[in-house]
Amino acid sequence: MNVSIKPRGVAWLFEATSPDAVFSPEKLTDEHRLIRRTADEFVAHEVMPAVDRLESKDWDFVRGLVRKCGDLGLIGTDVPEQFDGLALDKVSSLIVSESVGRLPSWAVTFGGQTGLSITPVLCFGTPEQKQKYLPRLVSGEMIGAYALSETGSGSDALGARCRAVRQQDGSFILSGEKMWITNGGFADVFTVFAKVHDDGPSAGGDPGGKFTAFLVERAFPGVSTGREEHKLGLHGSSTVPLNLQEVRLPADAVLGKIGKGHKVAFNVLNYGRFKLAAMCSGGARFVIAESAKYASERRQFGRTLGEFGAIRYKLAEMTAREYAVESMLFRIAGLLDSAIAGRDDAAAALSALEEFAVEASIVKVAGSEMLDYVVDENV
Structure with missing residues (x-):
């Protein structure tokens, strides 16, 4: 009886691997090559000639580029068809990411949409959250951003001071500031990480809070973004602080489980x-x-x-x-x-x-x- 054994992480350290088990560019299919050609042509004809507009921070133009990517299917390569994706493999996503890497500013914007905005909803969202956000993120109609870092918690993400106080009706009051948010200047929805407390606001950061992810829309009262950062490079990508001033979130804004952020x-x-x-x-x-x-x-x-x-x-x-x-x-x-x-x-x-x-x-x-x-x- 043949038993299919799934590959294991870091197995390459202690197990011999057959060459046939290693995927290489020589194994690309016609479909893979078509995706690469589509992505390469888009970057060559739509992105590279527009460097000046990108670096002038014309975010309406950038949104238009994201929308064109969505029309070509480049954003949702490995997103299931039920959410308007192409349901292709990770190799296809790799190919597209390689193509957009030709212009770093655009690559950062694209990565913020695909890897940092779609992935959390796809992997941790409820059926209702997926249906609400994924089709619009995949099409480029909606722009997403990922809000994890704070001034005092970069690498130490679990040291976040952003607070979400749970109310008696199940809703939350979210307060705090996030820093260096990619796509933040023109994003419509943010994946925000905060510590949940059941006891009302208190001074300072309480390490006892439950680290949790939330989906926060820009349209919610109390959500705002600050001025664009003046970076040494990547001038064509948006990087801003995210301000959260007593933002009331519905109970269903929790992404994943409370305490499992x-x-x-x-x-x-x-x-x-x-x-x-x-x-x-x-x-x-x-x-x-x-x-x-x-x-x-x-x-x-x-x-x-x-x-x-x-x-x-x-x-x-x-x-x-x-x-x-x-x-x-x-x-x-x-x-x-x-x-x-x-x-x-x-x-x-x-x-x-x-x-x-x-x-x-x-x-x-x-x-x-x-x-x-x-x-x-x-x-």
Whole structure:
């Protein structure tokens, strides 16, 4: 009897793996190639020519780009069809993330919509929450944002001081401030993390509160955002503080379970790390192509730069490092798809994200360090 064994997280540390069990770009299907072509053409024709408009913070224009992405199906590649997604695999999502990585500002905006806004609702939302938010997030009609960080709790997310005081009727009064919110300047709905208390407001942060996720709409009274941050880079992405002044939330605004906000926060970030690494890979590939083109055209001492050994070495080293990260990404995507195979429910996706959290973290570090190396060598 043949028994199908699901892959396990970090098994690569202590188990031999058959080459046939590793997903690689050579195994891409015609459908995968069509998705890549669609994403590449969208970025080349719609995004790259509009850098100035993005960096001038024309958020109406950015919303329009997100909507066009939705029309092409690029936002909901791995979202079930019942919520207007394409119900495709994680490899497809990886491919799209690589394509959008060509322009970092746009990649951040796109990632905030797909990885940080859709994933929490898809994995932890109630049927009613999914039906209310997912179709509009997938289409790009609604923009989402993820509000976890505070001035005193960045890496220590569980140290949040934002408070949600539960009322006798089951509703909550939410107060606090969140910082560095991607897409925050034009988002319609925020995934906000706060500590739930049953005893009314008190001074300071009470460590006894139950860390919980909420879905908070901009239209709710008391919700506002501050001025755009003046960043060193990523000028075409929105980064703002989120102010919450006694915002009354209905009982059904809770995302997941009260006191289990850490499961929402950390699993969403697991998938976000994987997608961010894919964007780093796509960005590096674009930069390498531009540098190779320049090296073939620029002439010094009677020959092109590409004919000099030192330049050839630089190009080869950059390509090898990018290829290594790309290989890691496709293997992880294959592992996620194998873990989910035969199921399309949120529990399967969540289980896979938890299982391969270490791999997602490793490839994110490898991807960002590789991109840093590639950009530095190009300069």
